[in-house]
Amino acid sequence: MIALKDTGIRSAVLLVLLTLWSGTSHSQHPGRPAMDEEVSKQEAIYQSPGEKLPEGYVVDRSLLAYASILSAEFDRSLASLGPTDRWLDIGAGAGRAILDYYTPRYDSMHVEGRERRGKKAQAVAISIEDRRTPHWHKAAASLEADKVRYLFGKRLRQYSQEELGKFQLITDVIGGFSYTQNLSLFMENVLGYLELNGSFYTLLLDVLPDNGTIRTHYPETLFLTEIAGADGSDVRVCAWLKSIACVEVTCESRTESKRPIELYRIRKVCNSVAVPALSSLQFVAGTPPQRRFQLGGPSPAPPGQANTTR
Ligand SMILES: C[S@@+](CC[C@H](N)C(=O)[O-])C[C@H]1O[C@@H](n2cnc3c(N)ncnc32)[C@H](O)[C@@H]1O
Secondary structure: OHHHHOHHHHHHHHHHHHHHHHOOOEOOOOOOOOHHHHHHHHHHHHOOOHHHOOOOOOOOOOHHHHHHHOOOHHHHHHHOOOOOOEEEEEOOOOOHHHHHHOOHHHHHHOOOOHHHHOOOOEEEEEEOOOOOOHHHHHHHHOOOOOOEEEEEOOOHHHOOHHHHOOEEEEEEOOOHHHHOOOHHHHHHHHHHHEEEEEEEEEEEEOEOOOOOOOHHHOOOOOOOEEEEOOOOOEEOHHHHHHOOEOEEEEEEEEOOOOOOEEEEEEEEOOOOOEOOOEEEEEEEOEOOOEEEEEEOOOOOOOOOOOHHHO
């Protein structure tokens, strides 16, 4: 806990994140984005070989990086999971954060709760593409059977409750939450996999934060995730999350950078979850992609797309 809570480390890792983020690559913004073409470009990013990863497509963040990037509460939530609890990491990349959790070093940094944790929670990593490394195979093989699972080849929405089960803790560090074309369906799925009182920790880069600032405070920002109301006005992602029934949401904007980042903790407090629908207005491939949604109406499948691309 000591090291992960250290604000110096948190800021340092955030700085690394920001450096990578400023190098984020985007295809040229077409006047009328040809959605199919953007989806193919995005697929090529996912499938890019390890030695040719596009700028900004980071797949090997450590658990220390997760703890520094996500809300500080994440570190405590993970450390307090017991051996019968479960953690899902959506968009896990190489799954490095999960492997770090099972190391003796993790326990030496989180002395509190060590007894309770025992052999630790079960963790499930999901990624569209298989980014497992020799290190993953070796480390996973040294753990108790079924302690960790790595699933690939599908998006979150393509799994069933029987395949994944339920989780006390779900994380997403620049994974599906930043990349999906259908944010409301994505949130519905996340909340469906969350146990009552379980928490989902995530963040967005280049998003209009809920801290009262207006768009013109960020003259150089290309907003990556935007929501428009029915009248075209800005709807903050935080406000949209807070409008979901049966969740308690904390939004934390990070001010270390002139560019806006917002951290989210979403706790499921009852079972009748209802997520206000968003439809996709724009999707431009990138790391992460640039997405614009509109509040209201059913979320239509993008033209010419099967559901598998979301
Ligand atoms: C930039 S990498 C981040 C990897 C990891 N979280 C890290 O920080 O090192 C994006 C990951 O999100 C995954 N991803 C994107 N959209 C997804 C979705 N809808 N469902 C599951 N995984 C998704 C990608 O396959 C990839 O593993």
